[in-house]
Amino acid sequence: MAVIESIKDKASVVMSSAGEINKLAIDKMEEMAKINLATAGYFSDIGIKQMRALTGVKDLESMRKFTADSISLSGEIAKKLLDDSKTWMGFGTDIKEKVTDLFKKEEEPKKKAVKAA
Helix, strand or coil: CHHHHHHHHHHHHHHHHHHHHHHHHHHHHHHHHHHHHHHHHHHHHHHHHHHHHHHCCCCHHHHHHHHHHHHHHHHHHHHHHHHHHHHHHHHHHHHHHHHHHHHHHHHHHHHHHHHHC
16 A cells, blocks of 8 residues: 555645646747757858858868868867757756756645655
């Protein structure tokens, strides 16, 4: 019987937390969509900038400059990718912490009630 009661308690915690978890999920989805759109805009701008720069290649010197600028740009892109990956990892950590805190808050009153009984 204790196992069944434990399962019932856990299920009630999950059900009472479902609304908060859904709100958190929607908030994170919105943040992720904004980051995806910003990243898409960033790379679209770079692509257009590079195509415009490529049309300026007329001789060996302009090719050298275009190549040097492209190499420099690759460093900027690598930094952007690293920053974005840190942001995405932060999402996972933040969600884990918030869900863990939510479950802790839900279980505290139940533990106090059990101790009082």
